[in-house]
Amino acid sequence: MHNDLLPLTIPDSEPELYQRAIALAGYTMKELASLAGMPIPEDLKRDKGWVGMLLERYLGASAGSKPEQDFPHLGVELKTIPVNSKGNPLETTFVCVAPLTGNNGITWESSHLRKKLCRVLWVPVEGERSIPLAERRIGTALLWSPNEQEERQLRHDWEELMDLIVLGKVESITARHGEVLQIRPKAANSRVLTEAIGEQGQPIMTLPRGFYLKKEFTRALLARYFDL
Template sequence: MIKKFPISPENEEKLLNNAKNLAGYTIKELANNINISMPNNLKCNKGWIGKLLEYYLGASGGNTAKQDFAHIGIELKTIPINYYGKPLETTFICVVPLINNIGITWISSYLRYKLSRILWIPIEGEQRIPLAKRRIASPILWSPSKIQEQWLKQDWEELMDMIVLGNIEDITSRHGQFLQIRPKAANSKSLTKGIGRKGQQIMTLPRGFYLKKNFTDIIISHHFNLCSNNQYLKKINSYFDII
């Protein structure tokens, strides 16, 4: 029997247990259990699965600047994986601040706040699997290790230096070893304020910070203890088991 937990959990242990109880169920089973319609695909509904899981787990952050479970300091992130446990997409973390960045450090950054504690929920994401049949996997409660935080800090500092110096238009998805900046806007007309090369105000596309797949692959591989594709194929079904 599928359970839903619309009340925010009082601690991270309760949240993790609730997330584990969703493992093995399909997207359709979760949607049907609360009588909501599923989209045909995620092309125009990219955040739909995340909102579905937010409901089940009692997330309280909503569209605010807070973490999804701010009272216990945890962010919720879904991540589509392939048959071998590899991430299929980069992961959006937060919007990039393009102005008023004087005095901001890595320690005080919004990005670090969002990355401090994350409940990752891997989901089957292969295109050949219909959306309705994709299963929820075992959750991962993660905080960056010292070396992982150092990697992210280095990328953040390099990218923010480019922004402060007025080189926002030169930043591409290739910049950064594990962290990247990409445009994040509904369309090309959705512009925001930025800083140009001469320090002047310009209008530019909003940007977002994304974790690259090579970084989230480290998190998932460590959690599932994956050393090879064959090992993953032998173990993956246990992480989709209904508890």
């Protein structure tokens, strides 16, 4: 059985990718990490992306840290999502960096965020702190594209948040803005600054920001698929 799970080449098709992801259900992080020869960190505080990297290795993701989908030839993005025992997401989901400059003429249709979310392979993983990382199991993967209502919600929030950025109000955006999407600082430390537009249209330096999906959005999405 373990032979099925050797780290794999780039998948040729979406069904092949999905079958690989489904095959991982029930495995623990320890089982996968030992097959992949990847050391398991003590916890995820300093290694937030470790679970995602482990799954990328098995599923044959090719993008690495390039700003495109994880499976660009399939147009599919991989997102691991830590859930509790009831299947509810434990945290917001990072989607992509929010562009703070050069946004003239950008539309929802042409946005990086929409491209990232048009087709997502969600892989739920046990995320409760009480379970040691090595013993956490992988759940059943699902392939998702936004339905009309989800697309409408995402577009509405994106347009509202981008308006604030373009109008020089990036510093006044809080996590409460947006119904399903939020923007918040995305930096390992507060010394990393990036250029943005100030209220008077002048260049300012501020923390990089990221787009995140709120937990209510991902909870509804998982619930619809798994009849939770």
